[in-house]
Amino acid sequence: AWLKNQASAFKDKEGFEHEVVRHVETTLARSLYNCDEVAAYSATALAFRDRLILEWNRTQQRQTFTDSKRVYYLSLEFLMGRALDNAMLNVKQKDLARDGLADLGFRIEDVIQQEHDAALGNGGLGRLAACFLDSLASLNFPAWGYGLRYRYGIFKQEIIDGYQVEVPDYWLDFNPWEFPRHDVTVDIQFYGSVQKKTDEAGKPVFHWDAGETVKAVAYDVPIPGYDTPTTNNLRLWSSKAASGEFDFQKFNSGDYESSVADQQRAETISAVLYPNDNLDRGKELRLKQQYFWVAASLYDIVRRFKKTKRSWKEFPQQVAIQLNDTHPTLAIVELQRILIDLEGLEWNEAWDIVVNTFGYTNHTVLPEALEKWSVPLIQHLLPRHLQIIYDINLYFLQKVEREFPDEHELLREVSIIEESQPKMVRMAYLAIVGSHKVNGVAELHSDLIKTTIFKDFVRIFGPDKFTNVTNGITPRRWLHQANPRLSELIASKTGGHDFLKDLKKLNQLEHYVEDKEFRKEWAEIKYANKVRLAKHIKASTGVTVNPASLFDVQVKRIHEYKRQQMNIFGAIHRYLTLKDLSPEERQKQLPRVSIFGGKAAPGYWMAKQIIHLINSVGSVVNNDKDIGDLLKVVFLEDYNVSKAEIIIPASDLSEHISTAGTEASGTSNMKFVLNGGLIIGTCDGANIEITREIGEPNIFLFGNLAEDVEALRHDHRYGKSNPLDPKLVRVFEEIEKGTFGNPQDFAGMISAVREHGDYYLVSDDFSSYIEAHAEVDKAYRDQEGWITKSITSVAGMGFFSSDRCIHEYAEEIWNVEPLKADQAG
Numbered sequence: 001a002w003l004k005n006q007a008s009a010f011k012d013k014e015g016f017e018h019e020v021v022r023h024v025e026t027t028l029a030r031s032l033y034n035c036d037e038v039a040a041y042s043a044t045a046l047a048f049r050d051r052l053i054l055e056w057n058r059t060q061q062r063q064t065f066t067d068s069k070r071v072y073y074l075s076l077e078f079l080m081g082r083a084l085d086n087a088m089l090n091v092k093q094k095d096l097a098r099d100g101l102a103d104l105g106f107r108i109e110d111v112i113q114q115e116h117d118a119a120l121g122n123g124g125l126g127r128l129a130a131c132f133l134d135s136l137a138s139l140n141f142p143a144w145g146y147g148l149r150y151r152y153g154i155f156k157q158e159i160i161d162g163y164q165v166e167v168p169d170y171w172l173d174f175n176p177w178e179f180p181r182h183d184v185t186v187d188i189q190f191y192g193s194v195q196k197k198t199d200e201a202g203k204p205v206f207h208w209d210a211g212e213t214v215k216a217v218a219y220d221v222p223i224p225g226y227d228t229p230t231t232n233n234l235r236l237w238s239s240k241a242a243s244g245e246f247d248f249q250k251f252n253s254g255d256y257e258s259s260v261a262d263q264q265r266a267e268t269i270s271a272v273l274y275p276n277d278n279l280d281r282g283k284e285l286r287l288k289q290q291y292f293w294v295a296a297s298l299y300d301i302v303r304r305f306k307k308t309k310r311s312w313k314e315f316p317q318q319v320a321i322q323l324n325d326t327h328p329t330l331a332i333v334e335l336q337r338i339l340i341d342l343e344g345l346e347w348n349e350a351w352d353i354v355v356n357t358f359g360y361t362n363h364t365v366l367p368e369a370l371e372k373w374s375v376p377l378i379q380h381l382l383p384r385h386l387q388i389i390y391d392i393n394l395y396f397l398q399k400v401e402r403e404f405p406d407e408h409e410l411l412r413e414v415s416i417i418e419e420s421q422p423k424m425v426r427m428a429y430l431a432i433v434g435s436h437k438v439n440g441v442a443e444l445h446s447d448l449i450k451t452t453i454f455k456d457f458v459r460i461f462g463p464d465k466f467t468n469v470t471n472g473i474t475p476r477r478w479l480h481q482a483n484p485r486l487s488e489l490i491a492s493k494t495g496g497h498d499f500l501k502d503l504k505k506l507n508q509l510e511h512y513v514e515d516k517e518f519r520k521e522w523a524e525i526k527y528a529n530k531v532r533l534a535k536h537i538k539a540s541t542g543v544t545v546n547p548a549s550l551f552d553v554q555v556k557r558i559h560e561y562k563r564q565q566m567n568i569f570g571a572i573h574r575y576l577t578l579k580d581l582s583p584e585e586r587q588k589q590l591p592r593v594s595i596f597g598g599k600a601a602p603g604y605w606m607a608k609q610i611i612h613l614i615n616s617v618g619s620v621v622n623n624d625k626d627i628g629d630l631l632k633v634v635f636l637e638d639y640n641v642s643k644a645e646i647i648i649p650a651s652d653l654s655e656h657i658s659t660a661g662t663e664a665s666g667t668s669n670m671k672f673v674l675n676g677g678l679i680i681g682t683c684d685g686a687n688i689e690i691t692r693e694i695g696e697p698n699i700f701l702f703g704n705l706a707e708d709v710e711a712l713r714h715d716h717r718y719g720k721s722n723p724l725d726p727k728l729v730r731v732f733e734e735i736e737k738g739t740f741g742n743p744q745d746f747a748g749m750i751s752a753v754r755e756h757g758d759y760y761l762v763s764d765d766f767s768s769y770i771e772a773h774a775e776v777d778k779a780y781r782d783q784e785g786w787i788t789k790s791i792t793s794v795a796g797m798g799f800f801s802s803d804r805c806i807h808e809y810a811e812e813i814w815n816v817e818p819l820k821a822d823q824a825g
């Protein structure tokens, strides 16, 4: 109903056109006669932006006026993708805009594509944060995101001669979705020393004499909810020299170079997103980024709280802060510092407030991804914070000693400070100690953290501190936006678009599984999406693929634990098997396209080798006259959110094949199934819950279980493993013969399996992987059976909405309630 009178609505398409023309002619200072697609995009974005701003302001006023508890989501990554399409759909005016743009001579699809992705993230963790923002706004929760405004997002990937080449992603040229708040700034301090003094009462007080000050400037991004006036705020901090431009004193005294150098050093803090996913490298600049962002955000949150004139003990009733992995853990220390050093609270009183304010989400169990910072580095950069960390650890270890006397090993095991050379601060332990709830992101993952990496903390704090919130995805972007025809078909059978707000309604599709017309349309939509992807593949790689083939997709960051190497070994096996057949036999085989995409961290040598092998196999297989359409292998360059929106709706089968126990959840698995694709996967992460929801006959599971991994690794280390599957041996031999180019280039991938302990258990799972693929072929030949599986699966996906997920956080962790527009009083 609000849509009728909403501030964010255009009355009609003429009203929209008028605004577009006005922006072209005034804001952009161009004439309609030289308005290209870029200008049409800019003007359309500005027109919608104007509308959003009104609801955005009202939402902020409403939340302030009602004095409601707010959620603050601290994430170093927000992988937003494009905003215009999403904004138009959320206010339900895309059709009007399509008509208006057509009048002006543009196709809306072309206009939408002019927008640069906001790619301020690496992968799963960053995209989850973006889905959460969409749900928080759509469900009317008073919530803010806090992050960094990187000048360069995740690098663009080019594939040159089969190798990944990184190109900087400068994305801020024209960004209508951000609003600089030059009046909202915070001075952030680094380095220096700490003075201990005593106040009149003889109580010790600590004064941090900082050595460097940098200015944080706020940039705000409106986050519109779907079908609601609520428009939340994402606040991103940009770093600037504290003295403004550059230091005039230095400048005037002739020290021009060093004044410019100071300015550059300050701006470097928010210059670039670290491109590592699941790898901690411990760089000083990264720690600087973390503190800069955390300190600015907390200052902002505390400033807002102080305006309410409430007493400090009410802080956790007004503020919930969620830590997206350990990257913002310094916020715990910073809030304690503010409360004791600046506000004069007693340690215990302050610490209660801190613990009740924070929640911590863990997103990985990979040991190399668990953050540790060296004590000397923290001492140097944040001397007062190091003292507070030591005090937090002292009180914590005293508690442990009281409750577990004689367990001296335990103290060393759980200490926040690792007694190594140099000493290290274990950020996950600090996050656990400083939060009231810790959660994993899928059932298996939450069980694993309780029984492995955090098991001692379950004993110390009790099991109730640890919980599970299985990840989810927003159906607005990942169904309605990415797959509009499927969304319309579902709407036509489930009573309109309500399923987009209540995804459980998808279960009504079960009534149509046998409906001939419905099934036909369902299949046609998938086919049309495959035709669209085939065009994209042709345009970007030059390879022609037949849309009637089975599209088999693995798109995600390249990592050994995700096992793209096993996938490409499997494709080689398929190629060799086809070559073995007589031409007559061959023609009876099912045609396949193996589609890969994903970025490798620039310093991750093995991941880059995997990309190179995929491309090398592609150039042999795709040009083999014996093979033709029966097998194509393509690597899609520069996988990102907007490419995902094309790829995911076009998949028949997607691969989620991590070594059991390594993928915390995975979220693309949910996106693929929601779009009618089936999964081949291991019993890992959310695959397990997906199986439970959609039914075992609808998923191709294979491989060893998480509980077997330790023993298998042990066997590899002591040479007790089974001999390699002859199929895998043959794949290795073929690579080593030079069939796919210089074998030296791929020697590392093979020796990791054959000589170096096969840590990711490729050899242990290869046979069952190949068998599962044979099952896929068999199932796909039965097209009717496949369509039944596809529809049944989508019907079961209601659980995986990020709306469900946000409701769980709100109830179990944040204790916050939605605030509807009519509750403004």
Ligand code: 26W
Pocket: 122, 123, 124, 125, 126, 128, 276, 277, 278, 279, 280, 281, 325, 363, 364, 369, 370, 371, 441, 471, 663, 664, 665, 666, 667, 685
């Ligand atoms: C310090 C370097 C670093 C950078 C990023 C360490 C760890 C990370 C992230 C936590 C890695 C990540 O994105 N994890 C993914 O989180 C998703 C959302 O919960 C899960 O679905 C994925 O399984 C998990 O790999």
